[in-house]
Amino acid sequence: MSTNEQYQGAKFHEVSFIDQNGELKTTKIPVVQELARQGLTNDHFPKRFIAFQPTIPGNRPTSVDTCTPVTPPVIDVAKLQRAATRESELRRLAEAAKEWGTFLITNHGLEDKVLGDAKDAVKGFFDLSFEEKKANVGSYKSVDNMGYGKSFVKSEDQLLDWTDRLTMKAAPLDPDEATNGLVVWPKKPANFRQAIEKYVEKSREVLDGLLQDLAASLSLDENAFLQYFEPKQSEIKVRVNYYPPCPRPDLAIGILPHSDASGLTLLLEFGATSALQVLKGEVWTTLQWPNNNSLLVNIGDLMEIISNGAFKSPWHRVRAQHDVERYSLAYFYNPPAKSEIGPEVGGDSAEVTYKKVVVEDYVTNFYKISPRPSKQTIAYAKIT
Ligand SMILES: O=C(O)CCC(=O)C(=O)O
Numbered sequence: 001m002s003t004n005e006q007y008q009g010a011k012f013h014e015v016s017f018i019d020q021n022g023e024l025k026t027t028k029i030p031v032v033q034e035l036a037r038q039g040l041t042n043d044h045f046p047k048r049f050i051a052f053q054p055t056i057p058g059n060r061p062t063s064v065d066t067c068t069p070v071t072p073p074v075i076d077v078a079k080l081q082r083a084a085t086r087e088s089e090l091r092r093l094a095e096a097a098k099e100w101g102t103f104l105i106t107n108h109g110l111e112d113k114v115l116g117d118a119k120d121a122v123k124g125f126f127d128l129s130f131e132e133k134k135a136n137v138g139s140y141k142s143v144d145n146m147g148y149g150k151s152f153v154k155s156e157d158q159l160l161d162w163t164d165r166l167t168m169k170a171a172p173l174d175p176d177e178a179t180n181g182l183v184v185w186p187k188k189p190a191n192f193r194q195a196i197e198k199y200v201e202k203s204r205e206v207l208d209g210l211l212q213d214l215a216a217s218l219s220l221d222e223n224a225f226l227q228y229f230e231p232k233q234s235e236i237k238v239r240v241n242y243y244p245p246c247p248r249p250d251l252a253i254g255i256l257p258h259s260d261a262s263g264l265t266l267l268l269e270f271g272a273t274s275a276l277q278v279l280k281g282e283v284w285t286t287l288q289w290p291n292n293n294s295l296l297v298n299i300g301d302l303m304e305i306i307s308n309g310a311f312k313s314p315w316h317r318v319r320a321q322h323d324v325e326r327y328s329l330a331y332f333y334n335p336p337a338k339s340e341i342g343p344e345v346g347g348d349s350a351e352v353t354y355k356k357v358v359v360e361d362y363v364t365n366f367y368k369i370s371p372r373p374s375k376q377t378i379a380y381a382k383i384t
């Protein structure tokens with residue numbers, strides 16, 4: 001069957017990318033939400049979405065049938081704040097950040113209304129028709145992984161994941177945003193920007209506190225990590241992922257394996273759970289989220305560097321799922337783009353294993369070489 005036949009009646013994102021020869025190209029990527037809406041028959045699953053070739057032994061997604069979902073470590077932020085419980089919760093935090101690089105937080109102080117409004121805004125956006133979505137949000141012509149559509153597109157024939165995305169820059173606020181196009185906010189639903197900005201503002205307080213707690217958990221000065229996150233110039237990007245029901249979760253993948261380039265990532269999920277997987281040793285472990293407004297924190301590559309490798313950014317991916325839809329809102333918190341970060345170590349005797357890097361240089365290289373089959377982005381900052 002020809003490619004065109006596979007996508008008959010489909011709708012497309014137009015995505016620009018710079019190819020291997022440095023030329024700006026535009027390509028059409030099928031809108032996953034529309035493919036799902038249209039209904040695909042089992043035997044006509046589009047080739048570009050086939051991540052797992054069933055003919056290769058062992059090349060299968062880990063499904064919930066073969067792997068019981070587990071709840072990652074849960075850190076109680078209220079316990080971190082109470083003198084009587086702080087020390088023991090700090091120990092649990094250090095262990096979670098070292099052993100998993102990912103953990104849930106509860107009692108974080110973000111009100112249900114703030115979370116609920118953010119979820120409603122995200123759902124409201126994806127509930128719009130494709131035409132309406134396109135008409136009310138900007139998309140970028142250059143390769144910055146922002147806007148509505150598909151990120152990390154590098155070629156006309158690369159493997160595609162079963163998700164549509166919307167990425168916005170939430171900070172620093174740019175006085176010239178109307179002209180330089182650095183901020184993309186959908187105009188519908190009407191309260192979208194307000195709801196997400198409220199979530200961003202409140203979450204930032206939680207993340208700043210956690211940066212102090214993470215440093216304290218390694219017996220470093222409380223501001224050893226937070227000092228890099230200068231309040232006015234630190235960068236926040238918000239990426240909304242929508243995973244429609246997938247007719248062939250045995251063939252497709254929700255998001256390809258990656259680590260996050262961020263300092264910290266805060267993840268809100270709703271709709272289905274048991275989709276995010278982290279690689280623990282050799283095993284893809286499916287994470288189960290209790291449905292109680294807990295949020296997930298991921299150590300990003302930049303934090304791996306700042307912690308001199310004490311914390312490792314997890315290698316993670318998302319499963320495609322049958323019959324259910326899932327949303328996630330990933331909040332990437334980075335030090336200022338032009339700033340230099342470097343490993344913070346307790347005593348002079350500790351061996352330094354990461355280089356100092358300029359944030360923007362690290363992130364540029366990350367985007368340039370992703371996606372990769374294994375965690376190679378961090379090599380940019382490793383002393384070998
Ligand atoms: O949807 C998820 O749970 C993960 C999303 C993610 O890893 C990302 O956007 O970087």
Ligand SMILES: [Fe+2]
Pocket residue numbers: 258259260316330
């Ligand atoms: Fe991620």
